[in-house]
Structure formats: structure tokens, C-alpha cells
Amino acid sequence: MAQSSLRAARPAGKGGLPNLIFAVAAAERPPAELRGRVDEVSVLFPWGSLLRGALALDKAAAAGIAALVAAGGFVEAIVSVADRDAAALGISPLEADDRSEIAQRWRRLGLELTDFRPATTAEIEASRSTWARRLLAGGGGGTRRSVWRIRLRCGEAPVPQ
Numbered sequence: 648m649a650q651s652s653l654r655a656a657r658p659a660g661k662g663g664l665p666n667l668i669f670a671v672a673a674a675e676r677p678p679a680e681l682r683g684r685v686d687e688v689s690v691l692f693p694w695g696s697l698l699r700g701a702l703a704l705d706k707a708a709a710a711g712i713a714a715l716v717a718a719g720g721f722v723e724a725i726v727s728v729a730d731r732d733a734a735a736l737g738i739s740p741l742e743a744d745d746r747s748e749i750a751q752r753w754r755r756l757g758l759e760l761t762d763f764r765p766a767t768t769a770e771i772e773a774s775r776s777t778w779a780r781r782l783l784a785g786g787g788g789g790t791r792r793s794v795w796r797i798r799l800r801c802g803e804a805p806v807p808q
Contacts, residue, residue: 650775674700674708677715685715690724692778699736701726701797703752713756716801722758724797725766725774727782741795753799762798770796 657663672678674697690701690712700708701724712722728740743764750760771779771794782792 674711675705677711682714684717686717686720688712688715688720688722690722690726691774691776692725692727695736698726698728698732699738702738702741702749703756704738709752709756713753713758713801716758716799718801720801721761722797722799724799725770725776725779725794726797727778727792727794729792740793749797758799758801760797761800762796764796766794766796 652669654662659665668681670678670681690697693701696705696708699705700712703709716722726741728738730740732738732740746760746763749763753760768783771783779794782794
């Protein structure tokens with residue numbers, strides 16, 4: 648987050664974001680001050696419970712993410728799930744057919760799935776993540792991993808969990 652924080656601190660004319668807040672917190676317990684006040688939540692290449700939360704498989708993590716989003720706000724997630732994640736996390740690699748299940752899980756938390764598709768190379772690069780650079784260079788543990796873009800929108804403030 649250090650590099651992102653430095654970029655955000657630039658003047659607005661040079662790409663800075665003066666109202667950007669970085670928070671280090673567990674998805675299951677988001678800061679109370681931010682609940683229902685966030686216009687955009689980015690989740691980039693999560694692992695563990697945060698990955699399960701981004702897919703709304705971990706109810707506590709997903710509810711924490713949903714609780715942050717203001718009416719009209721959105722969640723943007725770039726996720727990658729490989730075969731070996733199935734054993735460690737109980738998650739199978741994503742497929743287009745997973746859309747309706749993911750949409751249904753998020754709908755229960757007040758968010759609408761507006762986009763679910765393989766991420767483009769440009770979107771992966773735009774994340775500026777070191778993991779993204781490894782994936783684009785053919786890394787990622789020797790297996791070509793698929794990368795998916797998930798976008799959720801909050802039509803109205805979710806009910807706090």
C-alpha cells in the first residue's frame with residue numbers, strides 16, 4: 648500500500664486522490680467509521696478468507712465488504728483461483744457458469760453483480776500488483792491461472808450485519 652499511498656498523495660492534477668483512505672482491517676470487521684460511506688472498494692488478488700469473501704463464500708468477510716459500500720457505490724475485485732486452491736480453500740477455478748451463484752450470494756447482502764468475466768491483460772496490469780506482474784510473466788507456481796473481474800454495485804445501503 649505504500650506505493651499506492653504515495654501516488655494518492657500527489658496533487659489531483661497529477662493523478663492524486665485527496666479523499667482516498669487506506670485501511671488495514673479484517674474484512675470481517677471493517678472500521679465502523681467507514682460503514683456505508685465508501686464509494687469504491689477494491690479487492691486485488693485476495694487469498695484465504697478474503698478470496699472466499701470476494702466470492703461471497705465466507706459470509707462474514709462478504710458481509711464486511713458489503714457493509715462498507717455506500718448507496719450507488721461499488722466493489723471491484725480481481726481474483727485468481729487455480730486448481731490447487733481447491734484443496735487449500737475449497738474453491739474451484741472460476742467459470743462463466745458461476746455467475747448466477749455468485750450473483751445470488753451477493754444479492755443476499757444487498758449488492759448486485761454487474762460484471763463477471765475474465766479480466767483483460769490491461770485490467771490485470773492496471774492493478775499494479777506484484778502478483779499481477781508474476782501472472783503476466785507466466786509465473787503463479789508453474790500453472791497458468793485464470794484471472795476474473797467481479798464488479799458489484801450497491802443500489803441502496805446494505806443492512807449492517
